[in-house]
Amino acid sequence: MxxxxxxxxxxxxxxxxxxxxxxxxxxxxxxxxxxxxxxxxxxxxxxxxxxxxxxxxxxxxxxxxxxxxxxxxxxxxAIDGFWPGEPAARSRAERWMDWQLSTLNTPMRDLFWGYVRTAPEKRDVAALQEAFTLAGAAMRILDAHLSSNAFVAGETFTMGDVPVGCFTYRWFTLPLDRPDLPHLARWYESLHDKPGYRRHVMVTMT
Ligand SMILES: N[C@@H](CCC(=O)N[C@@H](CS)C(=O)NCC(=O)O)C(=O)O
Missing domain, CATH: 3.40.30.10 (Glutaredoxin)
Structure with missing residues (x-):
């Protein structure tokens, strides 16, 4: 096991x-x-x-x-294409996994720590605004991509959806004045159908 x-x-x-x-x-x-x-x-x-x-x-x-x-x-x-065997298809999943680490991780970490792990009176408002601007810019890129893709790697759910899917829950749950990103919202809502997402990711942030 x-x-x-x-x-x-x-x-x-x-x-x-x-x-x-x-x-x-x-x-x-x-x-x-x-x-x-x-x-x-x-x-x-x-x-x-x-x-x-x-x-x-x-x-x-x-x-x-x-x-x-x-x-x-x-x-x-994995079965059923969750791990795409064909190299070009796999690269479409892997780039979003690397993008999560390289682009999305730092501003989302700063927002999480600021809003969840820091008392309101101790928050650095300017740093939070900067993190929100950076995270928002990243999410706009993902939203544009999802305007013509059902999932991050194309038409099917793959491993590429997992890291960004975890961070997207936080994006939609933290107390942010989010811009309207309809394609991101559509994809995020589609993840709610996954029992493991609800069980492990859509949980109270502590
Ligand atoms: N790049 C690493 C980052 C791992 C990481 O920073 N983990 C955090 C939790 S999200 C951690 O271990 N923090 C210290 C702790 O929990 O004791 C990964 O993706 O596994």
Whole structure:
């Protein structure tokens, strides 16, 4: 059985939990990190020297970096095109996974920390506005892409939808004065049909 190490309120752990469910794999969820601690213990450091979550164990195989875990599970276990086998099709999914890390991650992390983990009186309003501007610019790019694509990699749901799907829940749930992005909203609402998305991602942010 898979072991997924990491607290379930971590967006990067949620990617792994949702993907395991998409792939129909049973798993043990071992909550470490944050208030749970454990990421600096020798047994954890031996698996993941970065002191962060998630880490996946699949028998003798250990994987860290959440998007690498998504890729690993998808390529090893997925059916029905979730892991596109054809290189050009796969690149259409992978670019949005890399885009999540390179473009969307930092402003969304700043918004999450500002609104969820910082008391109102301690918030840096200017920094939050800057993060909102950057996240909004990124979401406009995704919205334009989704105007002619049902899912991020084209006409079918793939692993590429997982990382951006996790962040899009936060985009639509944080108290932001969001611009109207109808294609993004249509795609986001289509994810609500996925039981694993509702179970692991659409949860109270803490
Ligand atoms: N790029 C890494 C980032 C991992 C990361 O920063 N994880 C955060 C939680 S989202 C973490 O471990 N924070 C410290 C902790 O929870 O103890 C990944 O995607 O796996």
């Amino acid at each position: 898979l072991k997924i190490w990491g607290r379930r309120n971590s967006i990067n752990v949620q990617k792994a939990l949702w993907t395991a469910e998409i792939c129909g794999r049973a798993y043990d969820s071992i909550e470490v990190g944050g208030a749970f601690g454990g990421t600096q213990e020798p047994n954890y450091l031996a698996m993941n020297p970065n002191k962060v979550v998630p880490t996946l164990q699949d028998g003798e195989v250990t994987v860290w970096e959440s998007n690498s875990i998504v890729r690993y599970l998808a390529s090893r276990y």
